[in-house]
Amino acid sequence: MHIRFPFSRLAVAALLWLGALGPVSAQDLSALARPDPAASSIGAGPGGGIALRLDLSQPVPYRVYTLDGPPRLVADFREVDWNGTDPGALIDTDRVRAARAGAVRPGWSRLVLDLSGPQAVTTARMSRDPVSGRARLDVALTPTDAARFAAQSRAPEAALWGLPAAEPMAPPRRRQDGTRPLRVVLDPGHGGIDPGAEREGVREADLMLGFGRELAEGLIRAGFEVVLTRDGDFFVPLETRIDIARQAHADVFISLHADALTDGHATGSTVYTLSDTASDTASALLAERHDRDALLAGVDLSDQDDVIAGVLMDLARTESAPRADRLADAIVAGLKTHVGRLHKRPRLSAGFSVLKSPDIPSVLIELGFLSAQEDRENLTDPAWRAKAVAGIAEALSAWAIEDAAQADLLRR
């Protein structure tokens, strides 16, 4: 996956990246990454451009931007130990005149390339080798004109230096390891001016608020800590739901829905995880409609998508995505045990924006379809809902144990 970001978003990108290192412990963060010059290069890229490749002993938060007068590419890292490495020796193109690197202030180090002409960053991507744990940063630049370069080149806000812990996103919680209660954020879908699906006088927003409260009670009884993204009939933008989960230091995020489908006769519960490509057309339409509903309610998702989804999230996702998958599998199993029949394909994926927290395993449960009479009867039946609560609670307990064991394996 490529990460593309306009310069106007760079400040945010850097902030998010710090937040995105959820699975990494504080101890890991204080460690220095070391570059391997033999596997790194500064060379010519396609179309008159430049290709920078940096091989590091481990992933670290970073940001990339350009500065003018003279034209430079700057890469800041938190933190790379440049002692004993001469980045100038990596240059293999006349498009870069010189390179230097070193500590720039406590906790930050910087690599600067002096460019022969104006070049714009087109992609910046850090990937991690799952086996060796080593990281590779690839930055691609392409020629641009002087006016555009001058307009785009500026240092990120000084406020980014020495980020205080609380702003604007709370630091992620250390991955749960079974030694403390799991904190579950429940997200009753829709609300307020966005009622969600409506059939036969039943509103999805009301139904999911009620179910969210019942599930919260059940989970608290089972020993979990629970936070609701809304506990009333009011509108909560999608990005706010993600923020709430973050501020609450959620271990897990579960969005609750009971949508209606316009065609086909779908019944039964479905559990969704996030993916770029939906597992089927109905799922794609569903995710699309969720986002559109939020748009109609006055939220600009173009911005949100860019911020939450677009940038620098790959590394955190490599860990949280399989955790979310296992959680979704567990919920399917738990629901099957307690409520019986599920949707014919109970495990699906689609691009739901509300699932885009990079480092919190997030799933979306379509508890049933308001468009199906049978599901409507189940959803409005307290006894059926109690079974669903039992199934989800059981699933979370099972997942928490398995997930803690996985975390333990990773640490070794």
Ligand SMILES: [Zn+2]
């Ligand atoms: Zn919904």
